[in-house]
Amino acid sequence: MKTSISRERILKSSILFFSITAFILSTLVLTSCSDTETAEETAIEDTALIEKIESATKVTISVDNLPVATETAFRFVLADSFAESAELASGLGYKVVLGTDDASKEEATSEVYFSLQGKQLADTDQKRQRRRHHKCFEFVYPIDFIMADNTSITLTSADDWGLIKAWYKENTDVTERPELVFPVDVTLEDGTVQTLIDTDELRAVKDSCKKGKDKRKCFKLVLPVSFTMEDATVIEVTERADFKLLREWRKANPDATVKPALNFPVDIEYKDGTTATINDQTEFDAAKDACKI
Incomplete structure (x- = not known):
């Protein structure tokens, strides 16, 4: 037996459905607007309080x-x-x-x-x-830090910064900040990945950042190259990934104080694609100084 549904009943059901839907949507919109207004009001109030703190005697x-x-x-x-x-x-x-x-x-x-x-x-x-x-670049994780007690902490993502804070909570008498272990890979704003082999290169990138200049390194080492470590170990770097061998050595030797020595001669490649051969540390330092001009 067929069940017949009147037009009037369908019409009433439709009106009820659209009324409920309209009510829900209006509630969501009002709630969203209310949240936005509350956030804006809070920001205005906080800004006013900050200005008072700034101008007050502290x-x-x-x-x-x-x-x-x-x-x-x-x-x-x-x-x-x-x-x-x-x-x-x-x-x-x-x-x-x-x-x-x-x-x-x-x-x-x-x-x-x-x-x-x-x-x-x-x-x-x-x-x-x-x-x-504001950041000059993004780290390519993992990165490592040597702590004051010569232990190391590895950050595998940006979410791991709390690990360093937790260490200081357990070592409240320590004021010395941790040492970032080089080399590190960084991604610049244009997507370029650069390997920073020491604090000098890090400082140069940040200096360019503050001055609004090209953040890419003035030149890079043409691989393969090698480094002699403090214990006379020689580490060969034949591709970018091999730079992690220097970092692993540093983690295994936290007492080391001598910077890895680059073995010459080496070739370097400038940002414009030209290359040069560097025969000793003096020439290498001169090349870095020329970048500052």
């Missing part, structure tokens, strides 16, 4: 005396940073100078602000945001 306090609630920010948003110093503006909040072990950042220090309760304030100042967030 007293220096120990970073250990910051509110416990600040740990939430340092555990997540500021995981790659640590408090170098702190100031209290009475009745207003805290100004904290941050340091970072993340050498990919353009600036080594920045500022952040907290309420008296320890909530990180939303800072809309573009200059401060750039100091805190």
Whole structure:
């Protein structure tokens, strides 16, 4: 037996369906607008409080005396940073100078602000945001750090910066910062991957970053090359991946203080594709100095 459905019933069902759908959509839109307005209002209020903290008379306090609630920010948003110093503006909040072990950042220090309760304030100042967030490059993970007790910590992704913070929590009497183990691979903004073999090359890239210049290295080594280590071990680098052998040696010899010695002669290739033969350390240093001109 066929069941007949009246047109009137279909019409009523359709009206009910569209009414419910419209109600749900309007609720979602209103909620979204409300959340956006709340976030904007919070940012305005936080900005006003930051300005008051900045202009107020402040007293220096120990970073250990910051509110416990600040740990939430340092555990997540500021995981790659640590408090170098702190100031209290009475009745207003805290100004904290941050340091970072993340050498990919353009600036080594920045500022952040907290309420008296320890909530990180939303800072809309573009200059401060750039100091805190702008990066010259991205590390190609993994990267390694040698700690003050000669142990090593390996970061396999950007999410692992908290491992260094955790080490310092367990070694509260240590103030010496960790040593980044070279060589490291980095990805520049244009997608170019470069191998930085020492702190000099890292410094040159960051200097170019601050000056808005081409961040690519002035020249690179033409492989194969070899390095003599402090214990007279010779490490051959026949392809880019072999640079990790230098890093592994450094991790296995945390007490080493002598920089790996590049064995000459070597060929170098400049950014324009031209090459040159370098016969000794003096010529190598001269080539690096010429890049600064």
